[in-house]
Amino acid sequence: MSFPKTANLTIMMKQNLDHTIALLTRTPAALDALLRDLPEIWTLRNEGEKSWSAFDVVGHLIHADRTDWMPRARTILQFGETRPFDAFDRLGQVRESQGKSLEQLLDEFARLRSEKLDELRALNLRPEDLERRGRHPALGMVTLSELLATWAAHDLTHLHQISRIMAHQYREAVGPFGAYLGVMDCAGHSSP
Amino acid sequence: MSFPKTANLTIMMKQNLDHTIALLTRTPAALDALLRDLPEIWTLRNEGEKSWSAFDVVGHLIHADRTDWMPRARTILQFGETRPFDAFDRLGQVRESQGKSLEQLLDEFARLRSEKLDELRALNLRPEDLERRGRHPALGMVTLSELLATWAAHDLTHLHQISRIMAHQYREAVGPFGAYLGVMDCAGHSSP
Numbered sequence: 001m002s003f004p005k006t007a008n009l010t011i012m013m014k015q016n017l018d019h020t021i022a023l024l025t026r027t028p029a030a031l032d033a034l035l036r037d038l039p040e041i042w043t044l045r046n047e048g049e050k051s052w053s054a055f056d057v058v059g060h061l062i063h064a065d066r067t068d069w070m071p072r073a074r075t076i077l078q079f080g081e082t083r084p085f086d087a088f089d090r091l092g093q094v095r096e097s098q099g100k101s102l103e104q105l106l107d108e109f110a111r112l113r114s115e116k117l118d119e120l121r122a123l124n125l126r127p128e129d130l131e132r133r134g135r136h137p138a139l140g141m142v143t144l145s146e147l148l149a150t151w152a153a154h155d156l157t158h159l160h161q162i163s164r165i166m167a168h169q170y171r172e173a174v175g176p177f178g179a180y181l182g183v184m185d186c187a188g189h190s191s192p
Numbered sequence: 193m194s195f196p197k198t199a200n201l202t203i204m205m206k207q208n209l210d211h212t213i214a215l216l217t218r219t220p221a222a223l224d225a226l227l228r229d230l231p232e233i234w235t236l237r238n239e240g241e242k243s244w245s246a247f248d249v250v251g252h253l254i255h256a257d258r259t260d261w262m263p264r265a266r267t268i269l270q271f272g273e274t275r276p277f278d279a280f281d282r283l284g285q286v287r288e289s290q291g292k293s294l295e296q297l298l299d300e301f302a303r304l305r306s307e308k309l310d311e312l313r314a315l316n317l318r319p320e321d322l323e324r325r326g327r328h329p330a331l332g333m334v335t336l337s338e339l340l341a342t343w344a345a346h347d348l349t350h351l352h353q354i355s356r357i358m359a360h361q362y363r364e365a366v367g368p369f370g371a372y373l374g375v376m377d378c379a380g381h382s383s384p
Contacts (some may be wrong), residue, residue, distance in 0.1 A: 015365035019231050023358070026226050034222035034351075039211050139368040146367035153362045157375035159226075160355040166215070167348040173207040174345050175338035176331040183349035186378060 015149035017125060024117060027155040028110040031058060031162070036106055043102050047168045054162045058105045059093030061158060065112050067092065069151040070119050076134035076144045077123070084135040120148075160186075207341035209317060216309060219347040220302035223250060223354070228298055235294050239360045246354045250297045251285030253350060254304055259284065261343040262308050268326035268336045269315070276327040312340075352378075 035043055035054055046053040052060070072085045097105060123129075130145040167183040178184045227235055227246055238245040244252070264277045289297060315321075322337040359375040370376045 015362065016233075019233060022231050023234060026230065030222050030226035033225045034218050038218065039214050041208075041211060042215060136368070139371070142368055146365065146369055149362045149365035149367075150369035150373070153359050153366050153369075153373050153375070156355045156359040157373045160352055160359070160375040160378065163348045163352040163355065167345050167352070170207065170341045170345045173338065173341035175341075176328070176334055177338055177342035177345070179331070181342070181345050181349045183345070183352040186352065 015130070015145040017130070017148065020148050020152045021117060021120065023152045024113065024155065027061075027159070028106070028113050030159070031061075032106045032110065034162075036103060042166050042169060045165075045169050047165055052161070052165065054165055055097070055102050055105065056093065057158050057162050057165070058102065058109055059097035059100075060090070061155070062105060062109050062112055063093040063096055064088070064154065065109070065116050069147065070116050072134065072147055073120070073123070073144060076132050076147065077129070079134070081133050081135045081141060084137045087137055207322070207337040209322070209340065212340050212344045213309060213312065215344045216305065216347065219253075219351070220298070220305045222351070223253075224298045224302065226354075228295060234358050234361060237357070237361050239357055244353070244357065246357055247289070247294050247297065248285065249350050249354050249357070250294065250301055251289035251292075252282070253347070254297060254301050255285040255288055256280070256346065257301070257304050257308050261339065262311050264326065264339055265312070265315070265336060268324050268339065269321070271326070273325050273327045273333060276329045279329055 035058070043054045046056070067086075068088050075083060075085055100108075125144070130143065130148070132144045133141050134144065134147070136142050164183050164186045167181065171178065171184055174181060174184075227250070235246045238248070259278075260280050267275060267277055292300075317336070322335065322340070324336045325333050326336065326339070328334050356375050356378045359373065363370065363376055366373060366376075
Protein backbone atom coordinates (compact mmCIF):
# COMPACT_ATOMS: atom_id res chain seq x y z
CA MET A 1 0.00 0.00 0.00
CA SER A 2 1.37 3.34 -0.97
CA PHE A 3 -0.33 5.42 1.72
CA PRO A 4 2.10 5.73 4.62
CA LYS A 5 0.42 4.39 7.75
CA THR A 6 2.82 6.32 9.90
CA ALA A 7 1.80 9.68 8.46
CA ASN A 8 -0.01 12.15 10.64
CA LEU A 9 -3.46 10.73 10.12
CA THR A 10 -5.25 13.60 11.75
CA ILE A 11 -4.55 15.97 8.87
CA MET A 12 -7.88 16.81 7.28
CA MET A 13 -8.34 16.38 3.58
CA LYS A 14 -9.27 19.02 1.12
CA GLN A 15 -12.00 18.00 -1.24
CA ASN A 16 -10.47 16.07 -4.11
CA LEU A 17 -12.77 15.50 -7.05
CA ASP A 18 -11.42 12.03 -7.84
CA HIS A 19 -11.83 10.94 -4.22
CA THR A 20 -15.31 12.43 -4.05
CA ILE A 21 -16.39 10.66 -7.24
CA ALA A 22 -14.83 7.37 -6.09
CA LEU A 23 -17.00 7.43 -3.00
CA LEU A 24 -20.17 8.64 -4.75
CA THR A 25 -19.79 5.85 -7.30
CA ARG A 26 -19.85 3.14 -4.61
CA THR A 27 -22.79 4.15 -2.42
CA PRO A 28 -25.61 2.69 -4.56
CA ALA A 29 -23.92 -0.71 -4.78
CA ALA A 30 -23.14 -0.71 -1.06
CA LEU A 31 -26.78 0.03 -0.17
CA ASP A 32 -27.93 -2.54 -2.69
CA ALA A 33 -25.71 -5.23 -1.16
CA LEU A 34 -26.89 -4.33 2.32
CA LEU A 35 -30.63 -3.87 1.74
CA ARG A 36 -31.91 -5.74 -1.32
CA ASP A 37 -34.25 -8.58 -0.38
CA LEU A 38 -33.53 -8.10 3.30
CA PRO A 39 -36.57 -8.91 5.47
CA GLU A 40 -38.82 -5.87 5.68
CA ILE A 41 -38.53 -5.71 9.43
CA TRP A 42 -35.02 -4.33 8.81
CA THR A 43 -35.85 -2.00 5.95
CA LEU A 44 -39.33 -0.64 6.69
CA ARG A 45 -39.15 -0.06 10.41
CA ASN A 46 -37.99 3.24 11.78
CA GLU A 47 -36.85 4.64 15.13
CA GLY A 48 -40.35 5.57 16.27
CA GLU A 49 -42.70 8.47 15.65
CA LYS A 50 -41.93 10.32 12.44
CA SER A 51 -38.37 9.07 12.07
CA TRP A 52 -37.21 7.46 8.86
CA SER A 53 -36.81 3.84 7.83
CA ALA A 54 -33.99 2.62 5.56
CA PHE A 55 -36.59 2.72 2.76
CA ASP A 56 -37.23 6.41 3.46
CA VAL A 57 -33.50 7.16 3.46
CA VAL A 58 -32.96 5.60 0.03
CA GLY A 59 -35.87 7.70 -1.25
CA HIS A 60 -34.23 10.78 0.23
CA LEU A 61 -30.91 10.02 -1.46
CA ILE A 62 -32.70 9.75 -4.80
CA HIS A 63 -34.54 13.00 -4.23
CA ALA A 64 -31.33 14.77 -3.24
CA ASP A 65 -29.50 13.51 -6.34
CA ARG A 66 -32.35 14.68 -8.52
CA THR A 67 -32.92 18.13 -7.04
CA ASP A 68 -29.95 19.15 -4.94
CA TRP A 69 -26.35 18.42 -5.83
CA MET A 70 -25.89 18.81 -9.56
CA PRO A 71 -28.62 21.47 -9.94
CA ARG A 72 -26.84 23.51 -7.25
CA ALA A 73 -23.45 22.96 -8.89
CA ARG A 74 -24.93 24.37 -12.12
CA THR A 75 -26.38 27.32 -10.22
CA ILE A 76 -22.92 28.14 -8.90
CA LEU A 77 -21.31 27.85 -12.32
CA GLN A 78 -24.03 29.89 -14.02
CA PHE A 79 -24.96 32.51 -11.46
CA GLY A 80 -22.23 32.54 -8.80
CA GLU A 81 -23.37 34.29 -5.66
CA THR A 82 -26.00 36.36 -7.44
CA ARG A 83 -28.71 33.72 -7.18
CA PRO A 84 -29.26 31.57 -4.08
CA PHE A 85 -29.85 27.84 -4.47
CA ASP A 86 -33.42 26.66 -4.70
CA ALA A 87 -34.52 25.37 -1.28
CA PHE A 88 -34.32 21.60 -0.82
CA ASP A 89 -37.51 19.79 0.12
CA ARG A 90 -36.44 17.34 2.82
CA LEU A 91 -39.71 15.47 2.55
CA GLY A 92 -39.81 15.42 -1.24
CA GLN A 93 -39.07 11.70 -1.33
CA VAL A 94 -42.29 10.78 0.46
CA ARG A 95 -44.25 11.75 -2.64
CA GLU A 96 -41.78 10.21 -5.06
CA SER A 97 -41.33 6.91 -3.18
CA GLN A 98 -45.02 6.22 -2.79
CA GLY A 99 -46.13 2.84 -4.12
CA LYS A 100 -42.58 1.77 -4.97
CA SER A 101 -40.69 -1.19 -3.55
CA LEU A 102 -37.28 -0.83 -1.98
CA GLU A 103 -35.88 -2.81 -4.90
CA GLN A 104 -37.30 -0.25 -7.33
CA LEU A 105 -35.75 2.56 -5.31
CA LEU A 106 -32.36 0.84 -5.25
CA ASP A 107 -32.48 0.44 -9.04
CA GLU A 108 -33.51 4.05 -9.45
CA PHE A 109 -30.75 5.29 -7.16
CA ALA A 110 -28.08 3.34 -9.06
CA ARG A 111 -29.28 4.65 -12.43
CA LEU A 112 -29.71 8.25 -11.28
CA ARG A 113 -26.36 8.38 -9.47
CA SER A 114 -24.59 7.07 -12.54
CA GLU A 115 -26.25 9.73 -14.72
CA LYS A 116 -25.43 12.52 -12.28
CA LEU A 117 -21.77 11.46 -12.07
CA ASP A 118 -21.61 11.44 -15.88
CA GLU A 119 -22.93 15.01 -15.78
CA LEU A 120 -20.34 15.96 -13.18
CA ARG A 121 -17.47 14.48 -15.19
CA ALA A 122 -18.72 16.19 -18.33
CA LEU A 123 -18.25 19.56 -16.65
CA ASN A 124 -14.46 18.97 -16.76
CA LEU A 125 -14.01 21.11 -13.68
CA ARG A 126 -10.64 22.76 -13.26
CA PRO A 127 -9.17 23.48 -9.82
CA GLU A 128 -10.14 27.15 -10.13
CA ASP A 129 -13.76 26.18 -10.87
CA LEU A 130 -13.90 24.37 -7.54
CA GLU A 131 -13.22 27.66 -5.77
CA ARG A 132 -16.21 29.34 -7.39
CA ARG A 133 -18.76 30.61 -4.94
CA GLY A 134 -22.49 30.25 -4.63
CA ARG A 135 -25.08 31.31 -2.11
CA HIS A 136 -26.89 28.82 0.11
CA PRO A 137 -30.29 30.17 1.25
CA ALA A 138 -29.48 29.49 4.93
CA LEU A 139 -25.71 28.97 5.16
CA GLY A 140 -24.62 31.91 3.01
CA MET A 141 -21.50 31.73 0.86
CA VAL A 142 -20.27 28.23 -0.04
CA THR A 143 -17.82 27.03 -2.68
CA LEU A 144 -18.40 24.44 -5.37
CA SER A 145 -15.71 22.36 -3.69
CA GLU A 146 -17.66 22.40 -0.41
CA LEU A 147 -20.88 21.48 -2.20
CA LEU A 148 -19.27 18.45 -3.88
CA ALA A 149 -17.53 17.33 -0.67
CA THR A 150 -20.94 17.52 1.01
CA TRP A 151 -22.53 15.32 -1.64
CA ALA A 152 -20.11 12.54 -0.59
CA ALA A 153 -20.37 13.24 3.14
CA HIS A 154 -24.17 13.26 2.81
CA ASP A 155 -24.02 9.66 1.54
CA LEU A 156 -21.99 8.80 4.64
CA THR A 157 -24.30 10.58 7.07
CA HIS A 158 -27.17 8.51 5.70
CA LEU A 159 -25.21 5.25 5.76
CA HIS A 160 -24.50 6.12 9.38
CA GLN A 161 -28.22 6.72 9.89
CA ILE A 162 -29.31 3.49 8.17
CA SER A 163 -26.96 1.39 10.31
CA ARG A 164 -28.37 3.11 13.40
CA ILE A 165 -32.01 2.62 12.34
CA MET A 166 -31.39 -1.07 11.70
CA ALA A 167 -29.47 -1.59 14.96
CA HIS A 168 -32.37 0.06 16.79
CA GLN A 169 -34.60 -2.86 15.79
CA TYR A 170 -32.44 -5.21 17.88
CA ARG A 171 -32.10 -2.86 20.83
CA GLU A 172 -33.96 -5.27 23.10
CA ALA A 173 -32.88 -8.47 21.39
CA VAL A 174 -29.21 -7.93 22.27
CA GLY A 175 -29.94 -7.80 26.01
CA PRO A 176 -26.94 -6.86 28.17
CA PHE A 177 -24.60 -6.76 25.13
CA GLY A 178 -26.16 -3.37 24.31
CA ALA A 179 -23.63 -1.82 26.68
CA TYR A 180 -20.87 -2.70 24.21
CA LEU A 181 -22.67 -1.50 21.07
CA GLY A 182 -21.97 2.17 20.52
CA VAL A 183 -24.55 2.47 17.77
CA MET A 184 -27.23 2.00 20.42
CA ASP A 185 -26.05 5.20 22.11
CA CYS A 186 -26.17 7.30 18.97
CA ALA A 187 -28.64 10.03 19.76
CA GLY A 188 -30.05 10.27 16.28
CA HIS A 189 -28.07 13.36 15.38
CA SER A 190 -27.91 12.21 11.79
CA SER A 191 -31.64 12.00 11.36
CA PRO A 192 -33.05 12.89 9.03
CA MET B 193 -44.91 -5.11 0.35
CA SER B 194 -46.40 -7.33 2.99
CA PHE B 195 -45.14 -5.47 6.04
CA PRO B 196 -47.86 -3.04 7.11
CA LYS B 197 -46.43 0.46 7.15
CA THR B 198 -49.19 1.60 9.47
CA ALA B 199 -48.21 -0.87 12.19
CA ASN B 200 -46.75 0.42 15.42
CA LEU B 201 -43.21 0.72 14.24
CA THR B 202 -41.79 1.29 17.68
CA ILE B 203 -42.35 -2.29 18.79
CA MET B 204 -38.95 -3.86 19.32
CA MET B 205 -38.12 -7.10 17.63
CA LYS B 206 -37.14 -10.27 19.31
CA GLN B 207 -34.14 -11.93 17.80
CA ASN B 208 -35.27 -14.01 14.84
CA LEU B 209 -32.68 -16.39 13.48
CA ASP B 210 -33.72 -15.95 9.84
CA HIS B 211 -33.57 -12.17 10.16
CA THR B 212 -30.22 -12.33 11.92
CA ILE B 213 -28.74 -14.60 9.26
CA ALA B 214 -30.19 -12.43 6.45
CA LEU B 215 -28.31 -9.45 7.81
CA LEU B 216 -25.09 -11.31 8.61
CA THR B 217 -25.05 -12.69 5.07
CA ARG B 218 -25.08 -9.22 3.52
CA THR B 219 -22.42 -7.36 5.50
CA PRO B 220 -19.32 -8.64 3.65
CA ALA B 221 -20.77 -7.71 0.25
CA ALA B 222 -21.89 -4.30 1.50
CA LEU B 223 -18.41 -3.51 2.84
CA ASP B 224 -16.86 -4.86 -0.34
CA ALA B 225 -19.04 -2.60 -2.50
CA LEU B 226 -18.24 0.40 -0.32
CA LEU B 227 -14.51 -0.08 0.26
CA ARG B 228 -12.84 -2.17 -2.46
CA ASP B 229 -10.42 -0.12 -4.55
CA LEU B 230 -11.51 3.08 -2.85
CA PRO B 231 -8.62 5.60 -2.57
CA GLU B 232 -6.60 4.82 0.53
CA ILE B 233 -7.25 8.24 1.98
CA TRP B 234 -10.76 6.95 2.73
CA THR B 235 -9.82 3.50 3.96
CA LEU B 236 -6.50 3.92 5.80
CA ARG B 237 -7.11 7.16 7.65
CA ASN B 238 -8.59 7.16 11.11
CA GLU B 239 -10.12 9.71 13.48
CA GLY B 240 -6.83 10.66 15.10
CA GLU B 241 -4.59 9.18 17.78
CA LYS B 242 -5.18 5.47 18.28
CA SER B 243 -8.59 5.36 16.67
CA TRP B 244 -9.35 2.88 13.91
CA SER B 245 -9.42 3.19 10.14
CA ALA B 246 -11.94 1.34 7.96
CA PHE B 247 -9.09 -1.13 7.29
CA ASP B 248 -8.76 -1.77 11.03
CA VAL B 249 -12.51 -2.28 11.39
CA VAL B 250 -12.63 -4.93 8.66
CA GLY B 251 -9.75 -6.71 10.42
CA HIS B 252 -11.70 -6.54 13.68
CA LEU B 253 -14.81 -8.06 12.06
CA ILE B 254 -12.70 -10.95 10.78
CA HIS B 255 -11.13 -11.48 14.18
CA ALA B 256 -14.55 -11.42 15.88
CA ASP B 257 -15.98 -13.94 13.44
CA ARG B 258 -13.02 -16.21 14.00
CA THR B 259 -12.80 -16.05 17.79
CA ASP B 260 -16.01 -14.64 19.21
CA TRP B 261 -19.50 -15.45 17.90
CA MET B 262 -19.60 -19.10 16.89
CA PRO B 263 -17.03 -20.23 19.48
CA ARG B 264 -19.16 -18.57 22.17
CA ALA B 265 -22.35 -20.12 20.77
CA ARG B 266 -20.68 -23.52 21.08
CA THR B 267 -19.58 -22.74 24.63
CA ILE B 268 -23.21 -22.02 25.55
CA LEU B 269 -24.48 -25.22 23.92
CA GLN B 270 -21.75 -27.35 25.45
CA PHE B 271 -21.21 -25.85 28.89
CA GLY B 272 -24.17 -23.55 29.60
CA GLU B 273 -23.42 -21.19 32.46
CA THR B 274 -20.80 -23.44 34.00
CA ARG B 275 -17.98 -22.08 31.85
CA PRO B 276 -17.56 -18.38 31.03
CA PHE B 277 -16.71 -17.35 27.47
CA ASP B 278 -13.07 -16.91 26.61
CA ALA B 279 -12.20 -13.21 26.72
CA PHE B 280 -12.22 -11.42 23.37
CA ASP B 281 -9.02 -9.69 22.30
CA ARG B 282 -10.16 -6.36 20.89
CA LEU B 283 -6.78 -5.73 19.36
CA GLY B 284 -6.33 -9.22 17.97
CA GLN B 285 -6.84 -8.01 14.42
CA VAL B 286 -3.75 -5.82 14.50
CA ARG B 287 -1.57 -8.91 14.48
CA GLU B 288 -3.69 -10.77 11.95
CA SER B 289 -4.10 -7.87 9.52
CA GLN B 290 -0.42 -7.00 9.36
CA GLY B 291 0.99 -6.95 5.86
CA LYS B 292 -2.36 -7.59 4.22
CA SER B 293 -4.18 -5.33 1.80
CA LEU B 294 -7.74 -4.19 2.38
CA GLU B 295 -8.75 -6.29 -0.62
CA GLN B 296 -7.27 -9.39 1.01
CA LEU B 297 -9.17 -8.63 4.21
CA LEU B 298 -12.44 -8.17 2.31
CA ASP B 299 -11.94 -11.54 0.60
CA GLU B 300 -11.11 -13.17 3.91
CA PHE B 301 -14.14 -11.65 5.63
CA ALA B 302 -16.50 -12.89 2.90
CA ARG B 303 -15.07 -16.42 3.02
CA LEU B 304 -14.98 -16.64 6.81
CA ARG B 305 -18.48 -15.21 7.28
CA SER B 306 -19.88 -17.70 4.80
CA GLU B 307 -18.19 -20.58 6.66
CA LYS B 308 -19.41 -19.38 10.04
CA LEU B 309 -23.00 -19.04 8.79
CA ASP B 310 -22.81 -22.57 7.41
CA GLU B 311 -21.72 -23.69 10.88
CA LEU B 312 -24.60 -21.78 12.46
CA ARG B 313 -27.18 -23.29 10.10
CA ALA B 314 -25.76 -26.77 10.68
CA LEU B 315 -26.59 -26.45 14.39
CA ASN B 316 -30.30 -26.57 13.45
CA LEU B 317 -31.15 -24.50 16.48
CA ARG B 318 -34.68 -24.93 17.85
CA PRO B 319 -36.49 -22.06 19.61
CA GLU B 320 -35.73 -23.62 22.99
CA ASP B 321 -32.00 -23.74 22.17
CA LEU B 322 -32.06 -19.97 21.69
CA GLU B 323 -33.10 -19.55 25.30
CA ARG B 324 -30.08 -21.48 26.58
CA ARG B 325 -27.85 -19.48 28.85
CA GLY B 326 -24.15 -18.84 28.98
CA ARG B 327 -21.88 -16.72 31.07
CA HIS B 328 -20.11 -13.63 29.73
CA PRO B 329 -16.94 -12.85 31.70
CA ALA B 330 -18.05 -9.24 32.32
CA LEU B 331 -21.78 -9.06 31.56
CA GLY B 332 -22.86 -12.18 33.42
CA MET B 333 -25.75 -14.32 32.19
CA VAL B 334 -26.64 -13.97 28.51
CA THR B 335 -28.77 -16.14 26.23
CA LEU B 336 -27.78 -17.70 22.93
CA SER B 337 -30.49 -15.55 21.34
CA GLU B 338 -28.85 -12.39 22.72
CA LEU B 339 -25.43 -13.52 21.51
CA LEU B 340 -26.68 -14.10 17.96
CA ALA B 341 -28.62 -10.81 17.89
CA THR B 342 -25.42 -9.10 18.98
CA TRP B 343 -23.46 -10.67 16.14
CA ALA B 344 -25.79 -8.85 13.71
CA ALA B 345 -25.92 -5.60 15.71
CA HIS B 346 -22.11 -5.68 15.95
CA ASP B 347 -21.91 -5.57 12.15
CA LEU B 348 -24.17 -2.51 12.25
CA THR B 349 -22.20 -0.75 14.99
CA HIS B 350 -19.10 -1.09 12.84
CA LEU B 351 -20.83 0.02 9.64
CA HIS B 352 -21.94 3.04 11.68
CA GLN B 353 -18.33 3.53 12.76
CA ILE B 354 -16.88 3.16 9.25
CA SER B 355 -19.28 5.76 7.84
CA ARG B 356 -18.28 8.10 10.67
CA ILE B 357 -14.54 7.52 10.17
CA MET B 358 -14.86 8.22 6.45
CA ALA B 359 -17.02 11.32 6.94
CA HIS B 360 -14.43 12.60 9.40
CA GLN B 361 -11.93 12.88 6.54
CA TYR B 362 -14.12 15.54 4.88
CA ARG B 363 -14.88 17.42 8.09
CA GLU B 364 -13.08 20.51 6.82
CA ALA B 365 -13.78 20.00 3.14
CA VAL B 366 -17.56 20.42 3.61
CA GLY B 367 -17.17 23.88 5.14
CA PRO B 368 -20.42 25.37 6.49
CA PHE B 369 -22.46 22.36 5.30
CA GLY B 370 -21.07 20.46 8.30
CA ALA B 371 -23.89 21.94 10.36
CA TYR B 372 -26.34 19.77 8.40
CA LEU B 373 -24.34 16.54 8.58
CA GLY B 374 -25.24 14.65 11.73
CA VAL B 375 -22.43 12.16 11.27
CA MET B 376 -19.98 14.96 12.02
CA ASP B 377 -21.54 15.30 15.48
CA CYS B 378 -21.24 11.64 16.33
CA ALA B 379 -19.02 11.53 19.38
CA GLY B 380 -17.33 8.28 18.50
CA HIS B 381 -19.39 6.21 20.89
CA SER B 382 -19.13 3.28 18.55
CA SER B 383 -15.36 3.19 18.53
CA PRO B 384 -13.95 0.71 18.66
